[in-house]
Amino acid sequence: MRVVLDTNVLVSALIRGGKPRKLLNGLLGSEHELIISESIIEEFSRVAADEKIRNYVNEDDVVAFLQTLIVKATFVPLRSRVRVFNNADDDVLSTAKEGDAELIVTGDRHMLALKRLGRVKILTVEQAISTIKAAR
Numbered sequence: 001m002r003v004v005l006d007t008n009v010l011v012s013a014l015i016r017g018g019k020p021r022k023l024l025n026g027l028l029g030s031e032h033e034l035i036i037s038e039s040i041i042e043e044f045s046r047v048a049a050d051e052k053i054r055n056y057v058n059e060d061d062v063v064a065f066l067q068t069l070i071v072k073a074t075f076v077p078l079r080s081r082v083r084v085f086n087n088a089d090d091d092v093l094s095t096a097k098e099g100d101a102e103l104i105v106t107g108d109r110h111m112l113a114l115k116r117l118g119r120v121k122i123l124t125v126e127q128a129i130s131t132i133k134a135a136r
Contacts, residue, residue: 001032001135002074004096006106007043007088009125014048014065015056019125023105023132028072032132035099036073039091041066074099082117085110096120103128 005013005024012020027034047053048062057065076099082090089111096104096117103121105128106112114122123131 001103001132002035002099002101003027003032003103003105003128003132004035004040004092004099004101006092006104006108006111007040007047008107009105010040010044010069011047011053012107012125014061015053019129023125023129026129026132028068034069034073035076035095035101036069037076037078037091037095037098039078039088040095041069043088043091084114084117093117103131 009020010024013024024034026032045066048057076095078091078094078098080094080098082093082097084090084093089108092104092106092111095101097120101120103123104111104117105123105125107124111122112124116122121131
């Protein structure tokens with residue numbers, strides 16, 4: 001299964017662990033594929049540099065996390081733009097489209113309200129874990 005994680009899920013996996021980290025580790029260590037784009041990495045880097053986030057992790061933690069993503073995820077170039085929200089969430093949608101993803105995982109209510117982008121399902125972390133388990 002090809003999956004795009006929204007920045008909020010990646011940040012949660014970095015600082016909190018729990019289900020977001022379980023999902024990320026499951027994607028990176030299995031037959032499933034984490035799809036990512038330069039735009040998602042750039043947004044993650046901006047968010048991870050915020051002082052509030054740095055209360056939980058240091059620079060070395062962020063660098064190690066990014067290195068793991070860069071090595072293990074599948075990068076896709078964004079050749080076209082999906083325009084729904086007119087913000088960084090459109091890059092997540094575009095990454096899913098360009099990466100032929102089956103799932104987008106997010107905690108953003110406005111994205112979850114879409115439910116789908118074409119054939120791509122938009123799910124919470126918990127829903128994604130259940131869906132991926134069922135696909136085995």
